[in-house]
Amino acid sequence: MASILLAICVSTPATAQVEDRQAMMDLVIQVQQLQDEVRMLTGMLEEQTMELENLSNRQRDQYLDLDQRITALRNPAPPLTTTGAAMTSGASNTYEQAVPQVREEAPEVRPALDTPSSVTGIATPDTQARDMALSPEAEKAAYDMAFQSLKEMKYADAASQFQSFLRAYPNSEYADNAQYWLGESYY
Structure with a gap:
């Protein structure tokens, strides 16, 4: 135990x-x-x-x-001015009407005496008074018109409208989009 x-x-x-x-x-x-x-x-x-x-x-x-x-x-950049000829009332309703042509600065050329500016196409002081700055509404309308042509599959028209838009409004807030859609219109 x-x-x-x-x-x-x-x-x-x-x-x-x-x-x-x-x-x-x-x-x-x-x-x-x-x-x-x-x-x-x-x-x-x-x-x-x-x-x-x-x-x-x-x-x-x-x-x-x-x-x-x-x-x-x-x-913003200083406003661009347009020529009076681009805003005539007798023109047809096209894109060019919505995008006024930008006047380029050129050396001063004086028209012949007694020749009206409507014949020479050279702006005189009274026609310069009719020139107006490009408005934001015209800018938007021009872009919308080009974009509408693209949506309607009118690619050639859209391309030329976007090109005109970019020439008229190179610093636009829509310029990047216009450049993109211009490229797309070529396809």
Whole structure:
């Protein structure tokens, strides 16, 4: 009986030591898992930080671009003037009527004496008074007319109308779109 009691006393501490070792191993494994999880979360945090920084830079660039555009709209180019001949009332309803021809600066040529300006086509002071600045409404109407021709599949008409529009309004807010649709009209 003494031997049984001795065996029980000796085996009990050994069993406790094995259980303690197992618990210690479980704790080490848990610590390693937590360290791995912290590394993974740190990596995700760095990725999110970089993405946030990229988005912030992109937003700043878009803001600066928008600010430049608004500044450009506030300080428009000086208005262009048209010739009086382009706005005659007897002309047919064509695109050229909506897009007045831009007068180019040329050396002054004086007409012959007693020759009316309607014959020579040279602007005199009284015909210059009839010249008017290109209006935003005429600009929009010219673009819309060219775009309508494109929608109606009149590609040749649309191409010539977009070309006329771009000559008349090179700095228009619609110039980029007109250039694009001009290219599309060739297909």
